[in-house]
Amino acid sequence: MSCMTDTDTLKAGTGESLTHNVQPLLHEIRHALVKLLDDGRNTVIDLRSMPLAPGEEQTLLDELGHGEVYARLHALGPTEIVETHYPGVWVVVHSNNENEVIGKFIEVCDIPDLLRSQQEDIRQGLEQLQAQLA
Amino acid sequence: MSKDETLGEALRRQGISRRGFLKFCAATASMMALPPSMVPAIAAALEKVRRPSVIWLSFQECTGCTESLTRSHSPTVEGLIFDTISLDYHHTLQAASGSAAEAAREAAMEENYGKYILVVDGSIPTANPGYSTIAGISNQSMLQETAKGAAAIVSVGTCAAYGGIPHANPNPTGAVSVSDLIRDKPIINVPGCPPIPVVITGVLAHFLTFGSIPELDEIGRPKVFYGKSIHDRCYRRPFYDKGLFAETFDDEGAKKGWCLYKLGCKGPTTYNACATTKWNEGTSFPIEAGHPCLGCSEPDFWDGGGFYKALSMPTENIARTAVYAIGAGAAAGVALGALNRMKKKRVEKAHEKVTINDLEKDG
Numbered sequence: 001m002s003c004m005t006d007t008d009t010l011k012a013g014t015g016e017s018l019t020h021n022v023q024p025l026l027h028e029i030r031h032a033l034v035k036l037l038d039d040g041r042n043t044v045i046d047l048r049s050m051p052l053a054p055g056e057e058q059t060l061l062d063e064l065g066h067g068e069v070y071a072r073l074h075a076l077g078p079t080e081i082v083e084t085h086y087p088g089v090w091v092v093v094h095s096n097n098e099n100e101v102i103g104k105f106i107e108v109c110d111i112p113d114l115l116r117s118q119q120e121d122i123r124q125g126l127e128q129l130q131a132q133l134a
Numbered sequence: 135m136s137k138d139e140t141l142g143e144a145l146r147r148q149g150i151s152r153r154g155f156l157k158f159c160a161a162t163a164s165m166m167a168l169p170p171s172m173v174p175a176i177a178a179a180l181e182k183v184r185r186p187s188v189i190w191l192s193f194q195e196c197t198g199c200t201e202s203l204t205r206s207h208s209p210t211v212e213g214l215i216f217d218t219i220s221l222d223y224h225h226t227l228q229a230a231s232g233s234a235a236e237a238a239r240e241a242a243m244e245e246n247y248g249k250y251i252l253v254v255d256g257s258i259p260t261a262n263p264g265y266s267t268i269a270g271i272s273n274q275s276m277l278q279e280t281a282k283g284a285a286a287i288v289s290v291g292t293c294a295a296y297g298g299i300p301h302a303n304p305n306p307t308g309a310v311s312v313s314d315l316i317r318d319k320p321i322i323n324v325p326g327c328p329p330i331p332v333v334i335t336g337v338l339a340h341f342l343t344f345g346s347i348p349e350l351d352e353i354g355r356p357k358v359f360y361g362k363s364i365h366d367r368c369y370r371r372p373f374y375d376k377g378l379f380a381e382t383f384d385d386e387g388a389k390k391g392w393c394l395y396k397l398g399c400k401g402p403t404t405y406n407a408c409a410t411t412k413w414n415e416g417t418s419f420p421i422e423a424g425h426p427c428l429g430c431s432e433p434d435f436w437d438g439g440g441f442y443k444a445l446s447m448p449t450e451n452i453a454r455t456a457v458y459a460i461g462a463g464a465a466a467g468v469a470l471g472a473l474n475r476m477k478k479k480r481v482e483k484a485h486e487k488v489t490i491n492d493l494e495k496d497g
Contacts, residue, residue, distance in 0.1 A: 020372065044170035046163075051409050053369035054422060075154035094157055100415045103161040105170060114160075118152035 032108035142181035195256030261308030295323035327430035364401035400429030
């Protein structure tokens with residue numbers, strides 16, 4: 001059995017890297033940014049697919065910090081879209097109408113698709129405006 | 135939503151924007167454990183989905199599986215999926231009972247013959263048909279009759295998938311699983327006691343999206359949810375690798391959140407999505423709450439030799455193994471590893487506890 005010392009002790013629930021996933025995720029984001037700059041390819045990382053320890057997700061989000069853009073959508077419940085301290089790296093959190101989180105993603109792109117007006121919605125809006133003016 | 139209306143049409147009729155639909159698809163992809171790059175394909179497929187008929191049969195069960203699913207039946211993604219199906223028969227949830235309920239089942243079978251999805255929870259008693267009946271019909275007869283016209287069968291919960299607790303030794307009712315009785319239909323096993331709600335709806339969403347059953351492992355479980363062991367995805371795994379274990383539920387190791395292997399954790403031999411999908415809206419899972427995994431998504435988990443009995447002593451990443459390897463040379467180390475693996479397999483089969491002394495004897 002290996003000798004247990006204080007330095008071996010990894011603290012649960014304090015945000016320290018129990019699974020060591022924070023650092024690799026930051027590297028993955030770095031690679032994604034290079035890919036975005038080099039050939040415009042977007043990357044989406046689903047945070048719910050990661051075996052993160054208690055506190056690790058918050059550590060990752062703290063590392064990414066907040067940038068210049070904060071958007072809140074209301075479509076089937078609220079969605080928060082925040083550009084992090086690193087331009088091109090966005091945190092997207094989907095909630096349902098009861099404010100329960102149903103999806104959490106890191107998107108590396110110019111702008112998350114959900115922020116764009118969608119063709120179908122534009123068309124429907126145009127029809128409504130035309131009807132109002134008729 | 136009428137049976138002829140597509141999901142896309144139904145959502146638009148309810149005033150849900152394309153943006154809302156894309157959000158729904160992103161959450162659905164996450165729920166199905168598919169990569170986010172699949173979202174456009176999911177959107178294209180779900181847009182065209184028409185409302186399928188679902189018949190849900192409950193046999194020897196505790197209703198925990200239905201509880202698990204209905205807990206997710208709030209205005210969530212799972213709720214939308216649930217709204218998309220036409221649940222034509224579920225004797226726990228429907229208002230009708232007795233012959234009126236059976237008439238609804240027969241009507242749904244006739245109208246959707248060859249196309250409906252059959253969901254089953256609970257095992258089926260075979261020792262005596264009278265042990266469990268619905269409206270005077272034995273579980274076995276009802277299953278066999280309803281399975282005939284099903285496009286696919288989803289066995290929800292460990293009881294339907296593998297016999298579960300009713301099947302536990304001495305199995306007084308002769309309980310068997312769905313796949314023990316039905317051989318000529320595609321069967322998807324969604325085990326767990328109960329299964330994670332989003333895993334149940336994720337399987338239904340997969341069927342709705344792709345019109346086919348997901349890739350299954352050798353015991354019929356969808357690989358997207360059951361492809362990795364709890365141990366592989368456990369956030370306490372680094373402690374296992376370092377040889378740091380809780381020895382009791384209140385020692386220093388337990389307080390520091392060390393590995394629960396020695397307290398009987400079945401994570402290494404259990405395949406499920408608990409460690410990543412988690413429970414209660416993604417809040418936590420048993421190991422995170424300080425309790426070993428019981429292995430509830432595995433066949434015969436109730437007869438596994440004790441929930442608090444260690445599977446065996448770990449053989450990897452322990453300083454002792456390394457010392458042996460260095461002291462006796464690489465060849466001896468390899469031989470010791472092979473012996474340990476053989477012993478571990480033997481023990482897992484017999485559910486016998488191995489101590490560090492046993493390992494020393496092997497060495």
